[in-house]
Amino acid sequence: MEDLSHLAYDGASPLSRESCYRALAAKDTRFDGVFFTGVKTTGIYCRPVCTVKTPRESSCTFFASAAAAEAAGFRPCLRCRPELAPYALQQNLAHAVWQRIAAGALNDGDIERLAGEVGLSSRQLRRVLLQHFGVTPVELAQTQRLLFAKKLLQETRMPMADVAYAAGFGSVRRFNSLFAERYGIAPGDIRRATPQDDAVAQDALTLRLAYRPPFNWAHILRYLAGRAIGGVEAVQQERGVYLRSVRIGEVTGWMQVTHLQARHFLELQVAPSLAPVLMPLLAQVRAQFDLDANPAVIEAHLQGDPLLGTHIRTTPGLRVPGAFDAFELAVRAVLGQQVSVAGATTLSGRLVARFGEPGDTPFANVTHHFPRAGKLAATDIAAIAQIGLPQSRAQTIRHLAQFAAAGGLNMRPGMTLEEAVAHLKTVRGIGDWTAHYIALRALRFSDAFPVGDLGLQKAAAEDEPSGRLTEKQLAARAAAWTPWRGYAALILWTT
Template identity: 35%
Template sequence: MLDFETSYRAMASRDSRFDGTFYVAVTTTGVYCRPVCGSRTPKRENVRFFRIAAAAGAAGFRACRRCRPEVHPSAPEWNVRGDLVARALRLIARGAVDEIGVAGVAAQLAVSERHLHRQLVAEVGVGPLALALNRRNQVARLLIESSALPLLDVAFAAGYSSIRQFNDGFRAAFGCSPRELRRAGRTRPGGQGGAPPDGPGAQAGPLVLRLRYRPPLAAGALLSWFRDRALPGVEEVGDRRLRRALRLPRGSGRAELDLTGCRADRDAGHQQVTVRLWLSDLRDVTAAVRRCRDLLDLDSDPAAVAGTLGADPLLGPLVRATPGLRVPGSADGFELAVRLLTEQYLPPARAGQLCGWLVARYGDPLTAPDGGPAPLFPSPAALAQADLTGALAETAARAATGQAAAGPHADTATARPAAEPGAPGPGTSAACAGVRTLAGAVAGEKLSLERDEDREAAVAALCGLPGVEPWTVQRIAMHVLGDPDAFDAGEPAVRAALQALPVAPGSPPRDPDGHAHRWRPWRSYAVMHLCSAVPPPTGRQPG
């Protein structure tokens, strides 16, 4: 935490670099704000600073209605760090306390409840129960403002156990009752109107949520990355939209992420991603929102990334050419890990064929709440014992006929000829063996691919799997585990990109090891810039 004087000067100057790193509470008004709030600067003696919004709420302050601190992206520090406190905050943010309780969260982190509480209070000033209450209030406000759901359903979807608890907690957090907030929303332009849907838990149409981020955001690069890996039915990528099926803790759903509002010409305070959610169980709204944020890396701090990478003579021009480049994440860690692993052995088109076959043969054929088909990627248990002989024959047949298997929404211009026409070959066989090995490790709980897992432990488990290259492990750490500093100097795409960049006469050869130390702790973003700027070598995909 910054010292008082530095924090006060940053707040008084509305310095956007500190937005999200701390919160300002004013004792005379009982309100807490973001440091960039446009309200009048309070006197020093009336100010208190908190590291996270939940700590300000637990101290009796309510959220400012002007700067809306509860909808701002979380502090990037907690996404960079991989220690106990950071993992606990990520777990609680996705609703783990409501799912498994504080005892379950502590057990997942391999510590006692007392030690977890002590560490959180020492680091952020508040314990796990207060953090969970803050999350419930945030979700409840989102649902009240974004839907016409009955307030009873809102309460239980947000994680409250009773209406009285819901009303008391909401009034303490926002200074008004849930009913008052809904009435105020209906009187504003664009507010939710109309009658609530019939029946408990019913969802009349999608939930429409707006997710804030720190601009800029390179939407085109993000969608291009997902378009190259889209699996038919599971994921569809358009010009400015990404639509995919979701496997959630209590059911399934579908999400549509609209990046139309991510434009450089818009005011920074109004740039947002519009998300439409169709959920079979409304209690999964927290998990769904968290996965959408992770998918697009919306909690990233592009200014901090550019400050480090932009100063590098090699990466500086790339950073300035593509500001706001993000590291694409995953909505299903196992699904993306399988795709990245198959790309180790096969050209992109063949890897897509293999993963598409797995979905068609072993995926869960579900019907999405919006009425459309929503096949989910196979579970680890389904693939651990799967007979992949059919995958070998079918992908070989497609390769022989030159058929692309990336589906109707694929970017066919980037597809490359198969490297092994007419026969399965060692690449496809090795990929299938690798998939089964990875699935067995996850199904047997020897490996977890959740974003809030211990990154070092997960990387060590991946390195112990036979046939998995170190650079593939780092790619999984980057895109699946959310490590912003994942890097392997031996990755073919990185080496090829470095060698392809323009070089001044007389400069020494490009060596990844010689440059990477300058890119910490943002080496994942450095890899994205390198591989997005230079066409990948045959058989490899960027990012």
């Protein structure tokens, strides 16, 4: 029997071979991305939600990752497409490294650099991934590149060479060779076997990102609409569309996100200019829309609380809206100190108009890229204050920009919430509330919880005569919500 002790979809109860097979037979969406099934009789591996006839249990081998399945000699299913599976959202070092590799961290082959970012030696990094996923960093990176290339072949009309380079391969020859060796089929054959959607815009790349249902798209759009940064992003709620400018390094473009509810996808249209950075782009979109959350697990943990349960039952599928860019969100959080949401939105729009860079997009209300950290770090405090800020707040913005420009927001994988909050609070002007808010939305700590938030103190008060809880009382009240206090915070904010 395979060692599945690390496949704890609820963070506590390990999955046995029997429970994996039951999930497979039920096509249980809660387990999508948590494990993969290799079918010995076909040599193919699938997601638990694959619509093919369920194989006999004796024919099944279960794996913690797609990379482990491929290392064992299985090929990805062309029907359920394992590259679409949401990640198993676990906040530990191995998964943090996995997500960096999925975003292209090893496309240059520099394991020593990645190990240094993680704070390990390359030997220790190899041991961590072997223990958790059963594969080496190189094997994991190879699988991610191949699956990403397969995704591009099936979802876009990108030229073959562009697919190879976008997926992180150094040459088209290497891409063709490894693809054929691993999958037993040429890349061109994959494309020819995939029906092309003639409705796809010719001036955009269209990609799909899966999630575990339910997904409350309307709620996440409402939340983002009230906080959209003028000129950089826009929400068209009546059409169910999110728009924004995109800048990753020196590559610029735009993106549009819509919801395909019947198929459990977000559909992403991006500018063709973004082809070289598609791997990190998709990773950022997954984080922004919290696509790797497992709502059934989170809601099961929280719904027993009378304060939260009613809201969960009436509005299932809530996600914590993340951030496309950590610096952008951190600045937005500082602008929101001691002012209303609408006031902070106005200030962020002024900041973009004054210090942002013009961007070329097809959207009339998306015209700029957010100011670079380096530019704000070098800007006079008085000039920043002219957008309508007190001198102290303008000074915090510049301190934050200097912090970000020096790499302060590039958190080490495996860092704890407490370490991250303490690190953010080294910036003068950032206190506990702001640090937790940044940790929750930008750094994706699911247990971040700003106990100093007045809205949370009031929403959690219930029958408290004063109408609000103290920070100490709220912290005690929220202790039972760990490790999903961030989701509890979102529920309380919405009430």
